[in-house]
Amino acid sequence: MSDNSTLSELDRPNSYIGRSVPRPNIRRLLEGRGTYTDDIVLPRMAHVAFHRSPHAHAMIKSINSEAAAQVPGVIRIVTGRELAEVMTPWVGVLSHLAGMKSAPQHAIAVNQVCWQGEAVAAVVAENRAVAEDGVELIEVEYDELPVVADMETALDEGTHVIHPELGDNLIFQRELDVGDVDAAFAEADEVVEETYRFGRHTGVTTEPRIIIADYEPAEDNLTVYLSSQAPHMMKNLYAKHLDMEEDKVRVICKDVGGSFGIKVHTYADEMATVALSKLLKRPVKFLADRLESFVTDIHARDHRVKIRLGIKKDGTITGMEFDDLTGVGPYSMYPRTSGIEANQVVVLTGGPYTFKNYRAKATVVALNLNLMCQYRAVGHPIACAIAEGIVDDAARAIGMDPAEVRRKNLIPDDAYPYIANSGLTYEKLSHHQCLDKLLEMMDYDGLRQEQAELREKGVYRGIGLASMIEVTNPSPMFYGAGGAFISAQDGVTVRMDHNGGVTASTSITEQGQGADAITAQIVASSVGVDIEKVRVVSGDTEVTPYGGGTWASRATGIGGEAALRAGKQLRQNIKVIAGAMLQAEPDTLDVQGGTVVDIDTGKERLALSEVGRVVYFRGDTLPKDLQPELVVSRHYVPKEFPFTFTNGIQAFHVEVDTDTGFVKLLKCWVVEDCGTVINPQLVDGQIRGGVIQGVGGAMLEHCIYDDNGQLQNANMADYMVPMAVEMPDIEIAHCSSPTKDSELGAKGAGEAGTCGAPGAVMNAINDALSPLSAKVNNMPFTPEKVLKALGKV
Amino acid sequence: MSTLYPVTVTVNGSPVTRHVEARLSLSDFLRQELELTGTHVGCEQGVCGACTVRLDGRITRSCLVFAVQADGGEIETVEGLSDNGEIDDLQTAFHERNALQCGYCTPGMLITANELLKKNPSASRAEIREELSGNYCRCTGYHAIVDAVETTGRQRQGGAK
Ligand code: FES
């Protein structure tokens, strides 16, 4: 553990840490000069389109591709059986999630199709349009099987078992029982209970999934251009399932048009594209169109939770119990599995509060619907909404203000380190400080008064609060311990060239959050150069250190610390060389603004370009025993804690039109504690984008399946996403409890917004509806559901 | 081979002619035939706004127009509007306010916002939100975009730089 009480490294002269520096290197995106994967054209590049199953569950009887093969420009048609000779199937389980099971999944279905949209045959052609012409001419005969589409009955005797060899449709189950919940309920003055439902929704990245695989047979090299968050993970998986040497695989992520956890998984059609490139010995490109995105991009959040909470008249929560049921896909997603979301619900629910009696159960079942897996804030929105929802119910039951109930039960700010019901340790959180700041920022009392006055006039406004914790910076305990080659560490290599310019290559990746920018800020600060002198390279497994990438709000906390350590060591190396050149003790020198200076007086001694000139061109003038090293690599992995925890609180203010059921979001406030903030504007951007993504799930977004497993709204006109007009302004403030596990102290902020928003919105709506004895509990809260709650339809 | 039709258009001030299939959309024409990849495609359905360009002076979803329909037309894309400086102030405001994250929606957003400010530089936040509501952004939550457009509007009105 390092001592960061003085923050010396972060407070250096001209430090960029904590400053809202505009992101370097994005003017090109503003001018339409980015390079997204779809912009890349390779020689002899072919295009693949897939024939996809119209059925949710069926056996493939026959595939007739004769007519398709006649289409001019069609190069090759490949079935699952043929492709299986090039690529091995995979099983999405992790060994530390005890009892988890799933069936082998192929890149293209071999015998059985298990969801509507699963690929059945690939048509490779000279261009996409011709490939699609071919797809239309493929004739497949199916024998339909019973469709398992209802999670409530998926485990019933009599329900069809999707993969008979597994014995049942259970994928994973997790239980946790801490303290004595029965006694806690007996001791309570009120026990409240509710059932919450969360609609299945998806990421809808503006740039759809895209991959170009370029297999070069002469040297047995594979280069994959991929819109992804985890290039090193994918490099390993391509090699593993194509039976190649991993060193021969290179994964390059150019500009990525949004990811949010959508682009961190192993998609069957992408694996098929890579295998097709190997089979055809030429580059093959696959770009998901929007329909394909809806039926194949992972879905998330389809949960039903029955929850109970005991409370005393004085507001003390005595205990909580819940039963969470979630229906994922026919396969657990590879390699991160489809069990993590439910596991997070068990680990996180009620996490901000002091009660010690807690019983949680989560059951994950297989369905013949598209696969579910980790999407921004994984499980947190559910954990937060069910706890915050039931806390508000309890507050109403005892007639106490919801802010007061929280104040009474939130973990005190001086109680850290604190061991949660999950057994995990919170190093340092700031719930009360955040609550106080939030109530002041939003003028809580004023809003309550206004609410009462407006109610008299028949205007129904509501205020909803949601306290939350977020788990970030996962250690190897998250995936590595379960046997997956998903790195928990990251590395940064910094290099100073002869002119004093610094290049930093990092294993974290950029999808718009600003990973490159914070890397530049940290390297510029720790080396001691202007940020304009720093170039950042990321997203290429050939030229960056090995690492995890950007997901689980880990990039700044882990990759940022590696950048700090690398930059510090480069500065030290520069001081040693400059010391030799100036015949001064290195410790009497510093590097500031691209110049070697006297540390005490700040007097300029030597430009970095002079150090570089001597090192690279006149090494003969340096002492014989000094080998100058202007390239430094450093790595970092969290060690002290298996996970870092951040905290925060959100509030929504809404107005419900009781005639139309329409909910207007008036305003949102967020107070967030993500430890050290590197770039406040970027953190605020993450929070705002995250909040609106959470609002999407709460108010609009829903993958609607019918009983036959057919997705009813697989296009952007029928699947509603948040657009500018319906969304509120979001005011943000910060508290800061840096982690001492790293010198940087950053904890991560990528997902907190998404975590809190659904619960806060729900509580605001129910606060508005409370005088009418109406309540909603089934997301998304469409006008129709609000009117139903009001008994008007 | 399917029939090819000649299309002659003026793109960012330069006349170009290509022979294309009738089914080729204007967005694919710009991206694939002319390699102007700043115009993005998000939905091919007229909903997301990523493909927004200016066609004969009007902002248009290029995924909804066939290239052959644009024959004889004048097209401006984000590359052209960047080169001629027309949206420089907006781009600077977007950069400074971090009104873009992944940047995929950004060309369409800039072209739509520019049109809005030409009509109404003093647009209120609510009006800006209304006008931008055909442009989907998954990353920013819109707040920073509204800020940047508002700031640019004020600058254009005040003649400030
Ligand atoms: S691609 Fe044209 S509106 Fe979405």
Ligand code: FES
């Ligand atoms: S910046 Fe990514 S979609 Fe708008």
